[in-house]
Amino acid sequence: MTDSLTAHRRIEQVIAQEREGLLGFIRRRLPDWEEAEDILQDVFYQFALREDAGEGIENAGAWLMTVARNRITDLYRKKRPENFSRQAARMGRREEGPLLLADILPDFSQDPEALFFRSLILDALEEALDSLPTAQREVFVWHEFEQKSFRDMAEETGLPINTLISRKRYAVLALRARLQDLYDSL
Secondary structure (H helix, E strand, C coil), X not given: CHHHHHHHHHHHHHHXXXXXXXHHXXXXXXXCHHHHHHHHXXXXXXXXXXXXXXXXXXXXXXXXXXXXXXXXXXXHXXXXXXXXXXXXXXXXCCCCCCCCHHHHCCCCCCCHHHHHHHHHHHHHHHHHHHHCCHHHHHHHHHHHHCCCCHHHXXXXXXXXXXXXXXXXXXXXXXXXXXXXXXXXXX
């Protein structure tokens, strides 16, 4: 009975000492407050299980940070992969050419010149898409136009997510190369 009481006091003491610092550590890595709180609670839960089982942890602060870092890494691995277009836009990598359709399509105004260019670009895009291998074209269309996640595509097709991501990447590279002359002329 005394060991259990001692373990509970240690758990309470460690939580009181480490909560603020650990939450700050997690929040710097996760923008979502709820996700950060979930990770924090999970880390403290794992700590409490270890302490209750009699597996004393010498340096609790370091152990908690390590477990939190691992939980954050696991969370990012589970999240849906970001499509190449948004990733490139977020990272500011525009020197490689456009990846977003919005980058090459004129605005949606009813200006006759904008409508002409939009029509020209859409025709070129359709032709370029038709030139892709079927597997690449399907993944590109599903992801960019139908907004399907790679996880959903993997479940539907039975293919690994990495295979689908690779096909999307090859499609983007091929489309970029195929449409570069049109983009340069506009």
